[in-house]
Amino acid sequence: MSGWIKKTLVVALSAIAVGCATSPTGRNQVLLFPSDQLAQMGQQAFTDMKQKQNVSRQPVKNEYVECIADAITPYVPESVYDGKWEVVVFDEDQVNAFALPGGKIGVYTGLxxxxxxxxxxAAVIGHEIGxxxxxxxxxxxxxxxxxxIGTQAVGQILAANEVPQTGPIMAAIGLGVQVGVQLPYSRAHESEADLIGLQLxxxxxxxxxxxxxxxxxxxxxxGGQRPPEIMSTHPAPQSRIQSLQKxxxxxxxxxxxxxxxxDCR
Structure with missing residues (x-):
């Protein structure tokens, strides 16, 4: 890829590296959407999930999970959510949980x-709230x-200048963005949520x-069935353990x- 194409790509994507906000651990962030919009989206997504997935009807499991969540959520800043968090246990084998803006927490029985x-x-629920x-x-x-926005701009410049191999170049840019920007962001988010959850x-x-x-x-x-860390949205377990221990x-x-x-047993 020629120098001017690289320069164009850097200019097109440079806004990603410029923070207009700061995360709880001091990272620069770009936050373009209002928090109330995210809360509405989270609440709607949660409603949809309750309609489409199996909600557990086992009182013991629901009370257990809600007890843990109720112990943690008072330590969430009121600026994040100042109401009663809704907690739902989904009767699914997924080893997973999540929290959504707007005060929603979901835990799968597989977890x-x-x-x-x-x-x-509590470590998982704290992580998800993180x-x-x-x-x-x-x-x-x-x-x-x-x-x-950035990749569309690069594509238009390549086409306008009749650069040969435009398709392969754009495909390479897409992979570079995924590996170089999106996946590291995901791993940074997971590590940051681990530390916030640890404190919570x-x-x-x-x-x-x-x-x-x-x-x-x-x-x-x-069972050891994980992709290489560089190609994963989540840090390897050993990396997470080292960060937590630190x-x-x-x-x-x-x-x-x-x-x-x-005492939620």
Missing amino acids: MKVAQTQDQL HVIAQHGNERMSQGALVN MAQAGFNPRESVDLWRNMEAAS NMPEAVSVYEKTSNRP
Whole structure:
């Protein structure tokens, strides 16, 4: 690829690297969408999911998950959401959970086989709420909008100058954006949510040390069937464990100072 094409690509995508906001861990962010719009979208998506997926009718599981969530959500800044969070358990085998803007939390029963204690499940719920606190959904949407603008601009310049091999060049740009921009952003989001979740669970009185056990369980449950970290939207479990351990002393200090000790068994 010639120098002027590279320069054009850099100019077209440079806005991605310019932050107009700052995340809870100090990262620069581009946030183009109003928070109330994201909240409306989250609430609508949650309503749709409840209609299309199997909602658990088992009181014990629902009360267990809601107990953990209720212990954590008071520590979410009111600027993020100041109401009662809605918690739903989906009766599906997925090893997954999520939180959405607008005060929504979903947990799949498959996750409860891997998150074996209340502290481990608290690590997951704290992590998912961390995505909402850090406005990762807004950041990803904003990033996608800017990438589309940038790549369309490059394509128009290539076509206007009758550059040969335009198709392959644009395909290479697409892959470069995915590997060089979108996937690292995803991994950064996951790592950031881990650290926010670590603090939330400690504040709520859940043992933060069990977050490490959770990711060991996750790695075991995956059976080693993971893509290389550079091609994955999530950091490798060992990378997550190392990051959590690095930040563990502060979280343990918070945990030991709080008198909270939830009993959600």
